[in-house]
Amino acid sequence: MEKKVVVIADSITVGELAETLNLPITTLIGELFKNGIIATINQRIDFETATIIVEELGLDVSLEKKEATAGPVRKTHQLSDHAVERAPIVAVMGHVDHGKTSLLDAILDTKTVDDEAGGITQHISAYQVERNGRKITLLDTPGHEAFAALRQHGATLTDVVIIVVAADDGVKPQTVEAIRFAREANAKIVVAINKMDKETANPALVKTQLASEHQLNPEEWGGDVIMVEVSAKTGKGIDDLLENVLLVADLEELKADTDTPAEGLVIESHMETGRGSVVGLLVEHGMLHPGHFLVAGTSYGKVRTLCDFKGKALKEAGPSTPVTVTGFKDLPQFGDTFYLVKNEKEARQATVAARLEREREAASTNVTSADLLKLMSQKHEAQDFNVIVKADVQGSLTSVIDSLRLIETEGQINLRIVGSGVGNISENDIHLAATEGTVVYGFSVDLPPAVKRQAARDKVEVRIFKVIYELLDDAKKSMEGLLAPEVVETELGKLTIKGVFRTLKDEVICGGEVTSGKITPGVMARVLRDKEQIAEVEVEKVQRQQVEAKEVFEGEMCGLSLKTQKKLQLEEGDKLEFFTREMVKRTLS
Ligand code: GDP
Secondary structure, eight states: OOOEEEEEOSEEEHHHHHHHHTOOHHHHHHHHHHTTOOOOTTOEEEHHHHHHHHHHTTOSEEEEEOOOOOOOOOOOOOOOTTOEEOOOEEEEEESTTSSHHHHHHHHHHHHSOOOTTTSOOSOOSEEEEEETTEEEEEEOOSOHHHHHHHHHTTOOOOSEEEEEEETTTOOOHHHHHHHHHHHHTTOEEEEEEEOTTSTTOOHHHHHHHHHHHHOOOBGGGTOSBEEEEOOTTTOTTHHHHHHHHHHHHHHHTOEEOSSSOOEEEEEEEEEETTTEEEEEEEEEESOBOTTOEEEETTEEEEEEEEEOTTSOBOSOBOTTOEEEEEEESSOOOTTOEEEEESSHHHHHHHHHHHHHHHHHHHHHTTBOHHHHHHHHHOSSOOEEEEEEEEESSHHHHHHHHHHHHHSOOTTSEEEEEEEEEESSOOHHHHHHHHHHTOEEEEESOOOOHHHHHHHHHTTOOEEEESSHHHHHHHHHHHHHHHSOOEEEEEEEEEEEEEEEEEEOSSEEEEEEEEEEEEEOTTOEEEEEETTEEEEEEEEEEEEETTEEOSOEETTOEEEEEEEOSSOOOOOTTOEEEEEEEEEEOOOOO
């Protein structure tokens, strides 16, 4: 009989599929359940999963995928012919402790004037400095993960990456990673060889490493990469570094339009008492004004206040300017693009569409055929590792969460983020952690004493980190701890029973001939009768010619004392297979 062809989209909810196939919803949910998928009526499954389920159900139906119509394409800004020069956007990256923070501080110390409140105390993710009347925008990113997250959002934010290498330490793993990120983001690289004030500084070695292993050839050696020797501690070389950053930027002819509607990227967001949402934006094109309606990801707002990075109120902000705005209804995410709309109605429509899109994305990746096949072939159920994540700012939070999700667990452990948020760890977090059985991770946040006491009382583990890699490492180790150990059995030898001398409640004394390999006391043995396993025993003692032996080899006769779980009536001709059994801790690759 010809199979009925049913056309469905590349993902479908369980409810819709049941309706399309004219099946009771419970049948479908039951079938999914059999395959290890706990689905609700509204859960989306992908086309391949649906096909597998239809086959499993043995229906006379074949599914066909409806060709997807092109979805909305993210528009990229096309520069007009009257675009103007803009400040370069620069990020500082490098290995931990090589001096990223110190270098940024040194740059800011010399080049910006502290605001009246007495310096920058609040976490701000971007700054601007001036050099010979020209501006440079500097990004202070929570880490390399943030860049990975940005790339996932399809954004390339930086024009120039300053790669900081400590002159006394040389190229290290995160230096290599930073180089890779800069290249992937198509950014120009300027190397700052830091800690030149130290006696142990060896800039020549750093240059050699960069040139020979990473194809970054210093200008002075005829290459095209500018490398500046600096000391964040003494301030030496900082001016030179900034001048060179501008030089590199000049070659790029960085431009932007100012007469188009404002657009750019969300680089930070957090809640502040009294001010509500405070959102850091980097304007890419156009001029942003207070009163503008903005949409960013799934949130929107009317710009109530517009300030520069020092907190000074601005009337407008143009390309490459980092600003903070208030007025967003809720917190947009790090890496969201923001754009201007006419009014609140348009803003609301846009966010509803964005939310639906995000839900669809989340849902369609919920269950894929790969997951299904994995689940089908899986012997033991995947364990959950539940966490609550708190971070100082939205940007860090996003990158911690994104990075946690990237830990490869090969389907053996599910990382469940039960809660997340910006701010210190609170009593609520502990309460949620206690009821859900989670670990609480804090990134650059505090654990107030009262909350600490509550955590101790409720036996909730709180782990606070300042370095993202350490947090990820800890999460990975915890997840490995959840993996059931792997049981490894090693075959040793075989024996055929020739005589049974005594059978007790939990012991058998017998004798036999080793037919292959060897036998030693302390190992395990499977007892086979007519090729079928009838028991598993432990070899307690081995004797050769009435003398206890450590090993007996193939071809030799021996006496055995076997420990049994329950009375075991061995017979002549039964076979024993000796093996050792070890529990091996599993690790995540
Ligand atoms: P980051 O992890 O890359 O942000 O590194 P930090 O800026 O926190 O610096 C790590 C350590 O190196 C700190 O103890 C700094 O005081 C020190 N440090 C940073 N720059 C210099 C420098 O130019 N000279 C010396 N002697 N120490 C430095």
